[in-house]
Amino acid sequence: MEEPSFHPVKDDLTRWRGMILGTGVYDKGVFYIEIEVKRTYPFEPPTVFFKTPIWHPNIGENGRVCVGILGKDWRPSITLVGVIETIRNLLNFPNPKDPLNREAAQQMNTNLQSFIKKARMYVEKYATWDQKIS
Incomplete structure (x- = not known):
C-alpha cells in the first residue's frame, strides 16, 4: 500500500480517512488519521484526528492534533x-x-528516555498493521 493514502469516507468529501507510516520515535507505526474539512475550507483549516492512539505532546487523548x-x-x-x-x-x-498532551510534553522535557519508551510502547500496542480502526 502506498503511503500516505487517503480517501473520502463513504463518498463524503468533507471527511477523509487514511494512514501514514511513523518515523523517528514512531518508526514502524501505522497511524490512521481522519481529516474533517469544513464547508468554509480553504478559508478555515480542517480538523485532524489520529484514530490510532499515540503518545505525543501535540496530539490529545481524543486524537485531536495541535499544530500551528x-x-x-x-x-x-x-x-x-x-x-x-x-x-x-x-x-x-x-x-x-505547545502541547495538547501536557503529560507527554512534560515527560519529553524532563525524561526523554522515558518518553521514548512510552511512545514506542504505544506503537507496539496500538499502531501495528493488524490493528483495526473503527
Missing part, C-alpha cells in the same frame, strides 16, 4: 497534502512547547 497551521498559522493556500505532510513532520519533530 491548523490554527493561528492557517493560510488558504495550504492544501490537504500540505496538512498531511505537516502531520508526518510532527512525528519527527514533536513540539513540547
Whole structure:
C-alpha cells in the first residue's frame, strides 16, 4: 500500500480517512488519521484526528492534533497534502512547547528516555498493521 493514502469516507468529501507510516520515535507505526474539512475550507483549516492512539505532546487523548497551521498559522493556500505532510513532520519533530498532551510534553522535557519508551510502547500496542480502526 502506498503511503500516505487517503480517501473520502463513504463518498463524503468533507471527511477523509487514511494512514501514514511513523518515523523517528514512531518508526514502524501505522497511524490512521481522519481529516474533517469544513464547508468554509480553504478559508478555515480542517480538523485532524489520529484514530490510532499515540503518545505525543501535540496530539490529545481524543486524537485531536495541535499544530500551528491548523490554527493561528492557517493560510488558504495550504492544501490537504500540505496538512498531511505537516502531520508526518510532527512525528519527527514533536513540539513540547505547545502541547495538547501536557503529560507527554512534560515527560519529553524532563525524561526523554522515558518518553521514548512510552511512545514506542504505544506503537507496539496500538499502531501495528493488524490493528483495526473503527
